[in-house]
Amino acid sequence: MRICLVSEEFPVETPKGGIATYQYQISKDLIQLGHEVHVICKTLEKEDREEIFEGINLHYLSGKSELTLEEDFTYRNKVKSKMVELEERVDIFEVADWGAEGFYYLPIRNKPTVIKLHTPLYVWNSYNHLPMDERMERLEQDEIESLKLADSIYSCSNSLANIVKGTLPELENIEVIYNPLPQIKQNIKRNEQKMLLFVGSLEERKGVLQLASVLNDFLEKNLDFKVVFAGKDTDRNRFHTSTKKVVLSKVNVKFHSRVIFKGHCSKEDLEKLFLSSSVCIFPSLFENFPYVMLEAISMQCPVIGSINGGMAEIIEHGKSGWLCDPFSKEELLEVLQEAIDSNEKGKIAKNAFQRVIDLKLNKVAEATAEYYEKVIKHYEKKTLYHRH
The missing domain is CATH 3.40.50.2000 (Glycogen Phosphorylase B;)
Structure with a gap:
């Protein structure tokens, strides 16, 4: 054809x-x-x-x-x-x-x-x-x-x-x-650090503002963690201004040094971030079937997805990842902490990889x-x- x-x-x-x-x-x-x-x-x-x-x-x-x-x-x-x-x-x-x-x-x-x-x-x-x-x-x-x-x-x-x-x-x-599964890497070696990773354009639809609303509580409780945003800044939000600035305005200034913005990253740099992050979160208000989540799964990075959209068709909560309602601040923080504290992140990441194979991606x-x-x-x- x-x-x-x-x-x-x-x-x-x-x-x-x-x-x-x-x-x-x-x-x-x-x-x-x-x-x-x-x-x-x-x-x-x-x-x-x-x-x-x-x-x-x-x-x-x-x-x-x-x-x-x-x-x-x-x-x-x-x-x-x-x-x-x-x-x-x-x-x-x-x-x-x-x-x-x-x-x-x-x-x-x-x-x-x-x-x-x-x-x-x-x-x-x-x-x-x-x-x-x-x-x-x-x-x-x-x-x-x-x-x-x-x-x-x-x-x-x-x-x-x-x-x-x-x-x-x-x-x-x-x-x-x-969507098809990205190219599978062989012999993946993770180097997990105390890092929460968000990957995607900084825009309201991606749940960036919802994530920002829980960062003070998260960083206060997890003193050895940093939060990394990997994606270009945009003004795609209800305030029509830099989403990065809106995020920082919601985070206590004492935590600013632990909130890192990488901007747009190359594929190679993203892979390094996936391999070193503890958990990758996608708290989108709506997301179709995000490729970046498939990329995280293919790198055996544990993922938190949103119940709103196609992520809920892949992730089985507590088995192959975690799901959250981004419109609930309490639930978002609770699920985030559950994932960070889990002793089975490695097993869950492998389950997620098997899940996408079972779905014939x-x-x-x-x-x-x-x-x-x-x-x-x-x-x-x-x-x-x-x-x-």
Whole structure:
């Protein structure tokens, strides 16, 4: 099969988040199964270009990191033109929901096109409380319209699928295929230190402010612990200012030296943090199926996840990790302390790793390829019917 993934994000130049990690990992896994993979993504350089990276055919389209409404219109039309150009070379397109990059292609498509739900803008912003400008309002509308136009939709978690079906009832047929497991490291040697780790963009949806609200109590009780935030600072919160500054404003100044902000980290630096942390916490208000948690699990780092979203579909509380309600300060602190004090963190981390194997996260590419084949057959039948 010849497959083309479409999203501006890809680890080489635009590693913005989980979509970039997903596009790289699923591409590598599909290639191992013998499929041909193309990716349409963004370059911040001035010229479009094509290159092969680790067997993946990359089609770079030039664009700024942050776009105006007019620039976004231009970029998405470039995506449409590239998809039309590639129609003779691919059997199916997969477009990420985020950014509605397939919006202008979908009405004129001549190849089956599916949309992968990562987290649509209207869901994402309901937790970040950002003011909606004209461009964001347009993107939100175009994302929803794209979902209605696609040949099929699938989600990386049941939780996200249910949210979308609940708000857009006409989209009742949404399949679920979890994100693939990151590359498994062999002979992992942990060097556990007294460190609580948070990994992710500093934004309200990620539960950063909820975590900050319990840090005074946590650091007072655990005098030998430090807290490390690994992720870029943003203003994606109800105060529309630096989330890092909001976190520090909630933490007593006497603890500031024990609250460390690493900023955006390379994959190698993140792996070192996973190996040295006592526990990694993801207290998100909502999270689809976070790649960073899978990366922590693959490094056998014990994890605390949120009950809100796809993490609850992986973690079995007290057996393969811990789950908390980030909206309950008391529960968040209680679960955090339980995890820190546990004498079975190593066993629980191994259980989590076995859990993702049992969920066949190492077989996601096979399931994805089967899904593509089903969509292609349905598209061909529908096209043949309309011709007659």
